[in-house]
Structure formats: C-alpha cells, structure tokens
Amino acid sequence: MILLLLGLALWIGAHVFKRVAPAARGAMQDRLGNASKGLFAVLLVLSVVLMVWGYRGAPYIAVWTPPVWTVHLNNTLMYVAIFVFGLSHSKSSLRARTRHPQLWGFSIWAVAHLLVNGDLASILLFGVLLLWAFAEMALINAQEGDYVPYQGGSKKGTVRLALIALVLYAVITAIHAWLGVWPFPG
Numbered sequence: 001m002i003l004l005l006l007g008l009a010l011w012i013g014a015h016v017f018k019r020v021a022p023a024a025r026g027a028m029q030d031r032l033g034n035a036s037k038g039l040f041a042v043l044l045v046l047s048v049v050l051m052v053w054g055y056r057g058a059p060y061i062a063v064w065t066p067p068v069w070t071v072h073l074n075n076t077l078m079y080v081a082i083f084v085f086g087l088s089h090s091k092s093s094l095r096a097r098t099r100h101p102q103l104w105g106f107s108i109w110a111v112a113h114l115l116v117n118g119d120l121a122s123i124l125l126f127g128v129l130l131l132w133a134f135a136e137m138a139l140i141n142a143q144e145g146d147y148v149p150y151q152g153g154s155k156k157g158t159v160r161l162a163l164i165a166l167v168l169y170a171v172i173t174a175i176h177a178w179l180g181v182w183p184f185p186g
Contacts (some may be wrong), residue, residue, distance in 0.1 A: 004054025004121060008128050010047035014040050015132070019139040051125060058121035070115040071185045077112035078172070078183075081105045083165040092156030096149035100137045107133045 017040075018025045028036045085105025087095045098104055109132035113122065141147075177184045 001054065001121065001124075003050050004058055004125060007047045007050030007054055008125070008132075010043060010050060011129070012025070012044040012132050014047060015136060019136070019143060022143075044066060049111060052072050055121050058119075061120040062118060063120055063123055064067050064118040066116050066118050068185065071183075074112045075117070075183060076114045077108055079165060079169050081183075082168050083161060084108060086161050086165055086168075090161040091153050092161045093153035093155060094158055094161075095153050096151070099147045099149075100140065103133045103137050153170035 025036075031185075032039065082105065085102050086099070087098065087101035087105075095101065107130055110126045110133065113126040114130070117123070117126065173183050
C-alpha cells in the first residue's frame with residue numbers, strides 16, 4: 001500500500017507543482033529549459049509505475065461488494081471517458097462544451113473504476129485520482145480566469161473521434177485482458 005500512496009503523492013505533486021508554486025516552476029524552467037519538462041515526465045512515469053506496482057501488490061481488503069450490473073455501466077462509462085478525454089485534441093463540434101475535457105474524461109474513468117472495485121486499494125487509487133482531477137480543474141480555473149470555448153469543429157470530427165475512441169477502447173480492453181483482468185461480464 002505504501003508504494004501506491006507514494007505513486008499517488010508523486011502524481012499529484014508533479015501535476016499541481018506548476019499551479020501551487022508557479023514562481024518555482026518558472027525558475028526551474030529558466031534554469032533547465034525544456035529539460036524541466038523531461039524531468040516532470042520522468043516523475044509522472046515513475047508515479048504511474050509506483051501506482052501500478054503498489055496497486056497490484058496491495059492486499060485485498062473488501063470495503064463493499066459492487067453489484068454485478070455495475071460492470072455494464074463501467075464498460076459504457078469507459079467508452080465515454082475515452083471519447084471525452086479525446087475531445088481536447090479533436091475537431092469535434094462537441095469540444096466547445098467543456099473547458100477541461102482531459103480532466104473530465106479522467107474523472108469519468110475514475111468513477112467507472114470505483115463502481116466495479118470495492119476494495120480498499122481501488123478506493124484509494126481511483127478515489128484520490130478523482131479528487132485530484134476535480135482539484136486540478138479548480139486550480140486551473142482560479143489561475144487562468146475566463147474560458148474561451150473552442151471555435152469550430154464539425155459532425156465529421158465527432159464521428160472521427162467516436163471511431164478513434166472505439167479503437168482505443170478495444171486496445172485498452174485487450175491490455176486489461178493481457179494483464180489478467182477481464183473487463184466484461186462472464
């Protein structure tokens with residue numbers, strides 16, 4: 001559980017550092033140039049490795065038993081999460097509807113996983129990441145002020161995004177199956 005918590009702390013720290021200490025982050029950027037971005041990328045990769053390693057090694061401590069039907073809801077929400085996350089770089093007309101599509105997609109992902117995992121490690125992992133995503137949105141909104149919605153996009157862009165999200169959904173489910181976690185009922 002310690003590795004999981006360390007990974008979560010590193011993930012949050014690396015992400016919010018720019019928001020809570022902009023002067024220090026700016027000074028680091030001035031000193032190191034683009035290497036500072038590389039440093040944070042390494043920290044984030046390390047945080048993911050620690051979270052995965054810690055999560056997989058955590059003892060199973062049941063907190064609640066999810067109903068069987070939540071698997072279907074999880075699978076639907078996962079497609080929605082991928083689609084919403086992808087809005088940030090799409091040419092979809094839906095892109096203008098949200099200020100933080102990546103963080104909203106991430107939040108949907110966390111909720112979907114909370115629905116089907118009732119153990120303590122899952123609640124810590126997905127719950128803390130969900131809280132982080134909401135806090136990150138609030139920090140960004142406080143620092144960046146008014147939101148200027150994306151202009152443009154088309155239905156064709158939305159269809160393209162929907163197809164890309166479907167392919168990514170298939171890849172993600174294949175990776176889950178390869179890791180020994182079958183994401184479908186039965």
